[in-house]
Amino acid sequence: MSVENHTPFPALAFRQYNMAGDMMGVVVARGTFKLTKDGPLRLADEQYPLVMSDTYEGDPHETPQVACTDLAPFKPGTDITFIGAAFAPGGQPQSSWTCALKVGPVAKRLRVHGPRLWRAKTRKTWRGLINRAHEDALDGWELTPGEPVSHVPLDWRLAFGGRTAEDTLEANPLGIGLVDEARFKEQAEWRAPQIELEDQPIRSIRDRPQPAGFAPISPFWKDRAALAGTYDDDWVASRHPLLPHDFDYSFWQAAPHDQITEPWLEGHEPFELTNLLPGFESLKGSLPGLALQVSIDQGTGAQSGLMVLDGVHFDMRPGVGRVFMTWRTAFRWPERRGVPVLSFTAQRETV
Structure with a gap:
């Protein structure tokens, strides 16, 4: 559905039932940014479109997810994800080294090996x-x-x-x-x-550590699938088309659990990438400090509310090299009256 958009970011509105059966309107926006050294992310000249479905390198059962759908109705926190490679310090081949991703309160270190x-x-x-x-x-x-080796794909x-x-x-x-x-x-x-x-080295073939990575997790993998709820005959008879009572909205969080921050990031937090970019053992910067709001008049006067930042995705694959940020908000929209208006704001308000 269309949005009256006063930002450079692609945006979309759609409707979906919530757990209580109310018809909600959801507005999502996606911004594309470039890295800068020791400064805030810079708006990219080319804004990538919204991602309409989960995207994989190839067969979803044989290749990893590279982008997750922007059509999620709600995320309880901010996903922080990274796709790319770890690069050996100094550019010289090594058998093992560490790399790290830090954004606001989220900090995670990996050890990679040839x-x-x-x-x-x-x-x-x-x-x-x-x-x-x-x-x-x-x-x-x-x-x-x-x-x-000089680098290890993450x-x-x-x-x-x-x-x-x-x-x-x-x-x-x-x-x-x-x-x-x-x-x-x-x-x-x-x-x-x-x-x-880094703090859980694998020493035995009988070790069963949590898989380590910075990238998004597929929705049918165990950690997310366990949150999707129960779709059985009782659900069909008494609940459909609403989500099951045991559905958890954390299902829509695509990041590993230790890369999700609740409450949401505000959008100005510092970040640091360690051994994640060729030629930079450490690159520091910050999120751009933007705030977005949506307003709508459904016939009773305009109401507005701040969108939440629920995704920060570093896609450092060759040919991409961009950071994607997603904002989202929801509001009651039972009769689809009015057109959502998207704009920048410095105010925190409630619909």
Whole structure:
């Protein structure tokens, strides 16, 4: 639906029921910005359009999500996400180093490694003298050092997770690091995770850490799917088309849980990217300090309210190199009267 837009940002209005069954109007706006060193984000000349559906590199079940839909009705907090790579300090290939993302109160550090392996250790057994099928026995697994590299893609496919014939990590089905020990004779080497939380190093094939990354999480992965509610026969009979009673609006938060800040960011917070940009071991800046409001006259006089900043997404992939910010607000709109008016404001008001 159209919005009377007095900003440079693409914006859209749509209607959706809330949990109580009220028809709500939702307005979302998306701004595109460029990084500046030691300064606020700068408005980009080209404003990217709204994202109308979740976007993936390819098959959603085989590739990571690169952008999440802007058509979410409500987010309880601000998502802070980053897509790109970690770059070795000084530009010289290294086997391992740390990188960090900090925006306002959110601070997270990862350790990245060059390609490394879980390698089976075996020993000879006396049973092999009788039956060669039992000559070798498994004597544990060693983790090889990472190969020296100049950068590591911050990709869920390089974090802990994945699938084997016996196991699937639903929190990150794209990842690596699961080992099928029973197959050690036919496969003595398995890829080990290249990305981990700095304070949770992976030391054993039996470790089950939370997958580590800065990127968005797919809605059908465990951490988000668990918030979607129960869609059963009882829901169809007594609740449809409303959301289930056990639906949690945090489902719409696409960031890892430790990259969500509640309440929302105000939009002027400082940020720091450490070893996340080529040629910059540390780049500091701040959000641009913009505030947006929506006003609407539904026949009883104009009412206005501040939009909340519920998304800050650093997309540092080659050819993109932009920061995207999303703002959102909702209001009762039972009869679709009036046209939402979007504008800048310095005031905090309530619809």
